[in-house]
Amino acid sequence: NKEINKVYLPAGEWYQFFTEEKYEGNRELYVETPMEMLPVYVKAGSIITMQTVDQHAGEKPSDTLAVHFYYGKQANTFEYYEDQGDMYEYLNGKFLTRNFVYEPSRNTLSVSKVKGSHVSKFKYLRFYMHGFPANASIRLNGKAVNISTAQLEMMPGVSQFDPIGKSIDAKKAEAGSFVTEHSKDEITISW
Numbered sequence: 046n047k048e049i050n051k052v053y054l055p056a057g058e059w060y061q062f063f064t065e066e067k068y069e070g071n072r073e074l075y076v077e078t079p080m081e082m083l084p085v086y087v088k089a090g091s092i093i094t095m096q097t098v099d100q101h102a103g104e105k106p107s108d109t110l111a112v113h114f115y116y117g118k119q120a121n122t123f124e125y126y127e128d129q130g131d132m133y134e135y136l137n138g139k140f141l142t143r144n145f146v147y148e149p150s151r152n153t154l155s156v157s158k159v160k161g162s163h164v165s166k167f168k169y170l171r172f173y174m175h176g177f178p179a180n181a182s183i184r185l186n187g188k189a190v191n192i193s194t195a196q197l198e199m200m201p202g203v204s205q206f207d208p209i210g211k212s213i214d215a216k217k218a219e220a221g222s223f224v225t226e227h228s229k230d231e232i233t234i235s236w
Contacts (some may be wrong), residue, residue: 050078058089060176065218067176089117089176092127092145092154096167110167110227113220114147114154116176121147128163137154139163145162156232167227172234173197174221185225194223 054070061068062085068074078084087093092114097107128140141161147154159165171194174183183190199219225232
């Protein structure tokens with residue numbers, strides 16, 4: 046018994062968050078919406094940063110920041126912000142920012158130099174390249190990088206069983222991936 050719901054996608058290209066299926070916007074879709082897979086769509090050209098879940102302020106997250114990038118035709122800019130997270134040091138200017146700029150006309154994703162005095166808790170950046178052509182040759186600061194295929198469970202469940210005891214199949218996405226050091230310098234990814 047799967048519920049069907051109507052979803053409206055505005056103009057543009059969209060990726061289904063859990064499965065990577067790509068849709069043209071400016072239309073309504075009727076989609077299955079089981080409890081374990083909400084109808085979440087990501088606009089092409091989007092840049093989303095993620096980290097491991099912190100259960101409390103004292104818990105240490107992974108040392109790798111995940112940067113999910115969705116291939117598309119429209120330019121986009123995203124400002125990343127980080128601070129200590131448990132104090133008010135940001136009021137004294139102790140934070141950092143970086144701008145992520147996607148320019149499809151130049152086939153680049155640029156990450157600006159770090160601004161600010163906060164030292165990032167992340168030693169590495171793992172880029173996930175969603176929806177890129179299979180033959181895309183990815184370069185990091187002009188040098189070719191090896192892309193590995195990553196199986197992603199975008200929102201891992203708390204349990205593999207729903208409240209009424211039936212098994213839930215986790216939906217997995219697949220994306221090309223590579224890791225680089227989280228230096229303070231500018232980073233340019235091109236293809």
